[in-house]
Amino acid sequence: MPVKKSRDRPAGSPSYFEQILENLPDPIFLTDSEGNVLLSNSATAYSMGISLDQFLKSNLKELIKNGYYNFSYALQAAEKKEVVRGEITTCLGITYDTISTPVFDRKGNVIVVTCGTKRDKKNSSKNPDLDERQKREIDYLRSYVFNEEAIVAESKTMKRVLLTAHTAAQTDSVVLLCGETGTGKEVLAKYIHKHSKRAEGPFIAVNCAALPETLVESELFGYEKGAFTGSSEKGKIGLFEAANGGTLFLDEISELPLPQQAKLLRVLETKTIRRIGSSLERTVDFRLICATNKNLEKMVEEGTFRRDLFYRINVVTITIPPLRERPEDIVALSKMFVEHFNKKYGTDFKLDPDTIKSYLEYDWPGNVRELRNVIERSVIINMNKYNEEDIPNIPDTPGKDLLQYDYVKLLGLSGTLKDVLKKVEKMYIRHVLSESGGKVGVTAKKLGIFRTVLYRKLKEYGIEKKEFKG
Numbered sequence: 001m002p003v004k005k006s007r008d009r010p011a012g013s014p015s016y017f018e019q020i021l022e023n024l025p026d027p028i029f030l031t032d033s034e035g036n037v038l039l040s041n042s043a044t045a046y047s048m049g050i051s052l053d054q055f056l057k058s059n060l061k062e063l064i065k066n067g068y069y070n071f072s073y074a075l076q077a078a079e080k081k082e083v084v085r086g087e088i089t090t091c092l093g094i095t096y097d098t099i100s101t102p103v104f105d106r107k108g109n110v111i112v113v114t115c116g117t118k119r120d121k122k123n124s125s126k127n128p129d130l131d132e133r134q135k136r137e138i139d140y141l142r143s144y145v146f147n148e149e150a151i152v153a154e155s156k157t158m159k160r161v162l163l164t165a166h167t168a169a170q171t172d173s174v175v176l177l178c179g180e181t182g183t184g185k186e187v188l189a190k191y192i193h194k195h196s197k198r199a200e201g202p203f204i205a206v207n208c209a210a211l212p213e214t215l216v217e218s219e220l221f222g223y224e225k226g227a228f229t230g231s232s233e234k235g236k237i238g239l240f241e242a243a244n245g246g247t248l249f250l251d252e253i254s255e256l257p258l259p260q261q262a263k264l265l266r267v268l269e270t271k272t273i274r275r276i277g278s279s280l281e282r283t284v285d286f287r288l289i290c291a292t293n294k295n296l297e298k299m300v301e302e303g304t305f306r307r308d309l310f311y312r313i314n315v316v317t318i319t320i321p322p323l324r325e326r327p328e329d330i331v332a333l334s335k336m337f338v339e340h341f342n343k344k345y346g347t348d349f350k351l352d353p354d355t356i357k358s359y360l361e362y363d364w365p366g367n368v369r370e371l372r373n374v375i376e377r378s379v380i381i382n383m384n385k386y387n388e389e390d391i392p393n394i395p396d397t398p399g400k401d402l403l404q405y406d407y408v409k410l411l412g413l414s415g416t417l418k419d420v421l422k423k424v425e426k427m428y429i430r431h432v433l434s435e436s437g438g439k440v441g442v443t444a445k446k447l448g449i450f451r452t453v454l455y456r457k458l459k460e461y462g463i464e465k466k467e468f469k470g
Contacts, residue, residue, distance in 0.1 A: 027096065027117045033078045033110040035060035044117075047090045067091055067200055074100040074115045081110060088117075091200040151184070151191055152333050155326035161188070161318060168316045169195040174268075176253075176313050177291040179320035182369030185291040186251060188320060193247040198287050201246025204239055209255040216260045223276035240273045243286040253290040253313070254299060261306045268312055288313065323364040323371060330359055330371065337372050341379040349379045380431075426461045429454075433463065 027044035031037050036059050045055035048068040060072040069090045077084040077100035089095045096117040102110045153162045168175050169192045177185040186205060193203045211219055222238030239248065250256070256264065267273055268288065272281045290313050299305035323330060334351060342349055364370055414420070429447070436442040444454040458464075 027115075029055075029115050031060060031074050031078075031113050031115065033102075033113070035072065035075050035078070038112065047094050047096075073098050074113045076100070077102045078110045078113050081108075151187060152329050152336060154328040154332040155321075157321045158326055158329055161320055162191075164316075164318050165192050166195055168192060168318070170197075171316075172197075172287055174287075174313050174315045175289045176296075176315070176317045177289065177320065178317060179291075179293060180322045180365075180367055181293045182367035183320040183322060184368045185293075185320060186249065188318070189247075189249045189251075189289045189291065192289060193249075193287075196247070196287065198246050202243055203247050203249065204243040204286075205249040205251065206239055207251045209252040213257050216257060217263070218276055220260065221263070221273050221275055224278045235275070235277075238273065238275060240267060240284050240286065241282065244284050245286070247287045247289060249289045249291070251291045252293070254292045254294040254296060254305060258304075258306065261309045265306065265309045265312055323367040324362075327360050330364075331356060333368060333371055334359060334375060337375040338379070341376050345379055345383055347379055347383055349382050351375075351378075425457070426463070429457060429461065430463060 027041065027047050029037055029040035029044045037056050040052065040055055042052050045052040048055070048063070050068065060075055063069060064072055069088050071086065071088055073084040073086045073088070076086075081102055081104070083099065083101050085097070085099045087095060088098055098115060098117045101114045101116075103112045103114065105111050151158075151162060153159045165175075165188055175189075175192060177188055179185055189205070190203060193199060206219075208216075218236070218238070220239050222236050222241060225235040250264075267284065271284060273284055274281055296305055296310050296314075300307045300310050323333075334356065338349060338351055341347070359371070366373070429443070432446050433440075433443045436446065440451055440454055440458075444451045447454065
């Protein structure tokens with residue numbers, strides 16, 4: 001994952017420095033004298049349970065105010081104009097020893113503060129299980145980190161959903177989220193977590209359908225070293241323990257095998273777990289949120305879902321309506337996604353009234369996820385990066401044959417077959433290089449050619465890989 005930088009970061013930093021910074025295992029970042037974050041690696045953001053993009057838009061004073069960590073020695077270093085050391089604790093309960101060093105201009109004014117951290121080994125060694133749990137939390141946050149996705153609620157039905165979710169967030173009850181695929185169940189689960197009394201704890205998301213049946217138990221409960229053939233020599237903490245003090249989100253709960261359904265029920269009743277290969281009962285305290293796109297009551301009647309587990313998780317049920325039933329949200333979401341992807345790709349794509357009309361007439365079987373993908377595809381199609389003649393907006397109208405558009409004319413393809421093939425090749429190389437963040441090795445692998453061949457083509461077409469680097 002490449003290091004991210006804010007718009008205000010100092011210009012001229014070489015790319016190798018960014019790579020070094022990102023590969024450092026401990027959090028490290030730079031701020032200006034006012035505490036605005038200028039540069040950071042991913043580890044810093046993950047230690048606070050937020051995305052790197054969010055962190056780079058933050059001010060240290062606001063982070064402390066909102067409880068992401070308890071104190072900032074960087075602000076103190078800027079104020080005192082001297083190196084300051086101290087211990088901080090993040091909202092995930094991770095403790096670091098920090099050193100903040102101010103950098104001055106010729107007049108003695110602080111221009112930036114460098115902030116380095118190191119895990120408090122002394123504190124960690126007191127509780128190796130806690131240390132391992134925190135490590136696993138960070139690993140899962142890398143995959144399920146809180147992104148900038150907002151919940152759009154322009155329609156009355158969605159406003160009612162949000163009100164119910166907010167009310168449920170104030171309690172510790174189990175929540176069951178129902179709705180078609182792509183309606184945003186995980187986004188709502190994160191909303192509930194972030195507005196609950198467990199907001200400072202971990203949010204562990206698990207897709208039950210993605211867990212191999214043979215590994216479900218070891219993933220959920222963990223195991224001791226040498227518990228079974230192929231297990232880690234150090235053992236492994238389970239997801240129930242990783243969610244301790246926070247929220248466990250079980251997506252597609254309907255796909256959990258029946259034997260594991262029984263064990264999940266026991267955990268909910270006793271608040272204890274036992275790792276595979278261990279006789280020790282461990283107490284766990286997490287808030288459970290489940291999600292499904294299936295009719296669990298029907299599955300209960302069919303015998304494919306335990307009746308007692310259904311009653312246990314069916315405490316507060318929130319049904320998210322499909323996108324086709326909330327047209328106001330289609331328009332609002334479309335505008336939000338266009339703005340997001342324009343910013344992401346540096347484009348100026350706009351939706352015309354006819355395209356919006358087609359969106360309102362479409363059924364959206366994939367719901368919000370499908371709408372997001374359609375808009376991202378539209379923005380990418382209209383990326384004018386080819387140094388060729390301008391390409392007009394091509395609205396990606398869902399539910400219609402894309403071949404209705406004359407792409408040969410739209411892309412300005414003309415001349416001999418050799419000329420056309422070269423033009424298309426150049427466009428596609430640029431596209432894949434952009435997707436790969438300017439990495440030649442990754443691009444060559446995706447294109448199915450050798451690096452040397454790709455380098456030759458880049459030179460032939462006058463393509464410079466540095467323009468695609470993040």
